[in-house]
Amino acid sequence: MELHDLKDQLIGKSIEDQLRKLAELFPGQVVFTTSFGMEDQVISHLIFENNIPLEVVTIDTGRLFKETYTVFHKTIKTYQKRIKVYFPDHEAVEKMMTEKGPFSFYYSKENRLECCRIRKVAQLSKVMEGMVCWISGIRSAQSENRSWMNWLEFDEGRKLFKFYPLFDWSSDEVKNFIKRKNVPDNVLHDRGFVSIGCEPCTRAVAEGEDFRSGRWWWETDGKKECGFHLK
Ligand code: SF4
Numbered sequence: 001m002e003l004h005d006l007k008d009q010l011i012g013k014s015i016e017d018q019l020r021k022l023a024e025l026f027p028g029q030v031v032f033t034t035s036f037g038m039e040d041q042v043i044s045h046l047i048f049e050n051n052i053p054l055e056v057v058t059i060d061t062g063r064l065f066k067e068t069y070t071v072f073h074k075t076i077k078t079y080q081k082r083i084k085v086y087f088p089d090h091e092a093v094e095k096m097m098t099e100k101g102p103f104s105f106y107y108s109k110e111n112r113l114e115c116c117r118i119r120k121v122a123q124l125s126k127v128m129e130g131m132v133c134w135i136s137g138i139r140s141a142q143s144e145n146r147s148w149m150n151w152l153e154f155d156e157g158r159k160l161f162k163f164y165p166l167f168d169w170s171s172d173e174v175k176n177f178i179k180r181k182n183v184p185d186n187v188l189h190d191r192g193f194v195s196i197g198c199e200p201c202t203r204a205v206a207e208g209e210d211f212r213s214g215r216w217w218w219e220t221d222g223k224k225e226c227g228f229h230l231k
Contacts, residue, residue: 001025003154006161010152015043015165019052022133022163031055031127032135034083036071037196038174038189039137039166045183046165048079054135057084057127061119062093063198067188074184086123093118105201109219112201119198133161139174140167142195142212 009025010018022030032047032054034040047054058072076083096104096118105112128134140149151167154160166174171194178185188196192204195212205214 003152003161007152010163016046016050016052018163018165019047019054019135020050022135023053026132027053028055029130029132030135031057031131031133033124033127034058034137035197036068036075036186037137038178038185039139039169041071041075041183041185042174042177043135043137043165044075044079044083045177045181048081055084056081057086059086059120059123059127061198062088063119063200065186065188065196065199065202067186068196071184071186078184086127088119088123092122103200105216106218112216112219128158128160131160133163134158135163135165137166138164139169139171141170 006025009021013021032043034044034056035058044056046052047056072083075081096114100111105115134155138149149164149167151164153162155162177183186193186196188204192206193202193214194205195215196202197215201216203214203217
């Protein structure tokens, strides 16, 4: 299917109906990846509450906040649904940590990208095997880099569609939805953490600071991505 054909099938529908349509068009070939941030929690809620048959997956890097595991726990308890977990290749992690120690990512961008590649990106490639569409919680307002994206794209590198159901939502809309629907939420958001990733590489940001500025804050080249969504 061409991108414009899929766009025609999704445009103007509610998010629930868009998700249902994707599940119907590509059974077993649509995956939603969650890292339990607030946008992801909204999408999980919509999938689980509406019993939409989509695969929900998370990548456990081994370096997550305990608060993130708490949201994971609450989410599966609340909705009584399954979230599939991918974990890094243990031999690659053992080798990296034996050779470079537990905080190699602070010392060079190369080391940081190596760690992200081993702990996240390699698992993502496994998740995407055989998939036609990848759903994620990206919003256009999250960063300058993301404002150039589109709510539905074709990723030439991975050869799949990418759908961002909350692309046009504001941060307040996401927060209000979570409150109104009593969606399990990460308590770190209340402590100034906006984009939550691995514990050693995430910190709280001040009011008005860029959404991604709390990630890899010691890097200064501006592109705060782990390799998932680089264009
Ligand atoms: Fe490693 Fe940090 Fe990337 Fe997590 S965010 S995979 S700890 S470099």
